[in-house]
Amino acid sequence: MKLTALSMLLMCFSTLAWPLPQEARVPGGIALVRLPKNFPENTSITLNERPVWITQDGNGDRVAIVGIPLTTGAGALQLKTSAPTNTPVLVIDVAEKNYPEQRITLPTQEHVNPSEENLARFAREAQEQQAVYRAYQTTASAWPSFVIPVAGAYSSPFGLKRFFNDEPRAPHAGLDIAAPHGEPVHAPANGMIAMTGDYFFNGRTVMIDHGNGLISMLCHLSEITVTKGQSIRQGDIIGKVGKTGRATGPHLHWTVSLNDARIDPLLLLPATP
Ligand SMILES: [Zn+2]
Structure with a gap:
C-alpha cells in the first residue's frame, strides 16, 4: 500500500x-534513567542480577526502565553495567515511601496460619x-501500552502493609x-501466557x-479461558473475576513485575489529570 502524507504524519505522531x-x-x-550520550551501545544493565529494559523515548534518547523492589531502602541505588569501568555510573536516588497499613479479618484461619501441608x-x-x-522469556521491541484489565473501584492499592487477623504478613504487591x-478480565497489554494455575x-x-x-x-479468577504458551493481544479475555484463594469477596488482584521487582500497576497506565 502506498504511504499517503496523512499516514506518514500519523507514523510521526505515533x-x-x-x-x-x-x-x-x-x-x-x-x-x-536517561542514558548519557557517551554511554556505550550494546551495553546491558542489571539490578540485583536481573536484566533491565532499555528502550528509546520520543526523542530517540536511550532510557533504562527500572523496577525498584519494595524492599529497597531510601538512598542511592546503583545499577550494574556490562560496560568497561570508565562508563558513567548510573545511580537512582530512591525516596522513602510510607505505605499505609491495612488490617483484614479472614474467616478461614487456614489462610492466616496454614497447615504444614499448605x-x-x-x-x-x-x-x-x-x-x-525471572525467566526473561520473550523479547519486545517497544514498551507496551497498558489498559486496566477490568473496570471497577480500586479496593486495595499497591504496597499496603498487611495484617491478617492482626498478624503481620507480606505487603500487598x-x-x-x-x-x-x-x-470478563482482559489482558492489560500484548503478551504470551506464561503460566496458569x-x-x-x-x-x-x-x-x-x-x-x-x-x-x-x-x-482470584473464577474461570481461566487461556492456556500456557498462547499469545494474546491487549483486551483479549483471559478469564473471569472470582474470589478463589485468599479473598474476602470477588475482585481482581493485578501484580506487575519488572526486572523481578513488584511495582505499582497504576504507573503503567496514563497519568490521571
Ligand atoms: Zn490483592
Missing part, C-alpha cells in the same frame, strides 16, 4: 507518543511464580479492583509475559 510508564523513584516504583504447597507455588518473574463475580493464596491465576522481564499476574 513515534512522538512513545508510551513510557510514569516515574516514581520509590520502593515499588519505576525509575526512568505451607509446603505455597512454597512450591511461590517458586513456580518466581521462575516466571499488587492492585485490587472490585468487580462483579463472572465479569490454581494457587493456595492467589487462587486461579494467569501470568502474562509482556516481554523483557515485564510480567502481569491476574489472581
